[in-house]
Ligand SMILES: Nc1nc2c(ncn2[C@@H]2O[C@H](COP(=O)(O)OP(=O)(O)OP(=O)(O)O)[C@@H](O)[C@H]2O)c(=O)[nH]1
């Protein structure tokens with residue numbers, strides 16, 4: 001089977017400095033965003049100067065700043081404060097709802113993240129796990145990378161004995177366009193440490209997540 005790769009084609013709008021992958025960008029260029037949205041409207045045959053569209057470039061610029069706010073957030077900051085607590089068994093926070101944006105079509109994908117970890121003498125505030133999900137989701141993403149990133153962050157910064165991350169999501173690029181399969185759900189998992197090595201631990205997590 002042949003494999004196609006997509007290489008970035010440079011264009012004149014590409015001269016702005018880019019952060020390395022996964023590093024926080026410092027600013028959002030609202031003026032550039034407004035201009036780009038106006039160009040899109042013209043390109044699809046709309047009149048950006050008609051009354052209903054006058055404020056649209058500004059609104060969309062603010063929307064992109066919001067849905068890509070994770071590019072300016074380092075999720076590791078949420079895992080710096082921990083509490084000393086002996087707890088040898090699994091901690092699971094499930095049904096963490098998120099919205100992200102598929103990097104292929106810039107369309108939303110919506111779903112739930114489930115995060116379990118085996119503490120190593122330190123526990124983290126439960127809300128911080130949801131904050132990590134938010135920071136990682138609010139970027140152009142693919143679901144697989146999002147799942148991996150969350151698992152690696154928790155494994156590394158909590159020095160956990162194991163981490164399991166399961167994400168289930170519906171991708172609007174598969175529902176409202178293209179292949180148009182509403183109802184299709186994508187489930188990804190990333191397992192580390194005890195969740196990778198011990199099938200019973202992984203099975204326990206899956207039963208707690210999906211055994212509804
Ligand atoms: N693996 C993975 N694929 C994704 C994700 N989000 C979107 N996609 C897929 O990205 C692929 C992009 O495929 P391309 O062939 O380059 O683009 P396309 O012609 O618009 O593809 P269609 O969606 O099939 O119309 C599609 O198959 C999408 O379903 C994701 O999070 N993970």
Ligand SMILES: [Zn+2]
Pocket residue numbers: 102103104105106107171173174
């Ligand atoms: Zn897509």
